[in-house]
Amino acid sequence: EAGVAQSPRYKIIEKRQSVAFWCNPISGHATLYWYQQILGQGPKLLIQFQNNGVVDDSQLPKDRFSAERLKGVDSTLKIQPAKLEDSAVYLCASSRSFDEQYFGPGTRLTVT
C-alpha cells in the first residue's frame, strides 16, 4: 500500500511570509496528525483529526497556524506569518484509529 505523501519536501522562506504544506494519508486511515519536530527533540503534536473533525489542537499556535482536512482525506497546514522559531520539520502521520502511526517523509522548513 502507498505510504503517507507530503509536499513540498523542503521550503525556505523569509520571516513574515506564509507557507502551506500538504499531506495525503494512507487510504482508509481515519486519523491524521500534524507534528512539528525541532532538531534534537521529539515530535510535538500540533493537531489531530478524526475523519474531518478536530480531536485536539491545544498545541497549535492559532494566531499563525491553521489546518484543515477536507472530506476527511487530504490535509493542509498553513503558517502565516512565519517566524524564525518555526524552522523545523513538519511531519504528517496517519493511523486507522488510535493505533500505530505511519509517518510521511516530512517537510523541512527554514525561515530566514
Added chain:
Amino acid sequence: GQQVMQIPQYQHVQEGEDFTTYCNSSTTLSNIQWYKQRPGGHPVFLIQLVKSGEVKKQKRLTFQFGEAKKNSSLHITATQTTDVGTYFCAGRGGSYIPTFGRGTSLIVHP
C-alpha cells in the same frame, strides 16, 4: 497536561553491548508505542503495548509496559550498527492523544 519523559538522551555503546531506554509518563496511559527514527529519516513504528505488565519481543528488542501503565522500556540485546538511530516512546492517555518523549539517540561504535 500529559508529559512523557525519556532517558537517557544519548547512549554510546560498543557493538555487541546491550542498550536500554526508559520512558515515564506523568499520567496513566491507555497504550504506549515505540518508534525508531534514523538520521535524516522519519519515525517508523516498532510496537504498541496495551496491557499492564505486557512484554513483547522482536528478535533482539524487548519492550515492557509497567504494571501501573505509567512507564515503559525498550531493551536491545547485542547491539549492531544497524540499530543506530533515535528511539521514541509515544504515550496515549484517556483521550488517545499521543505525546512523544524527547527520544534516546543510540550511537553504536564498531
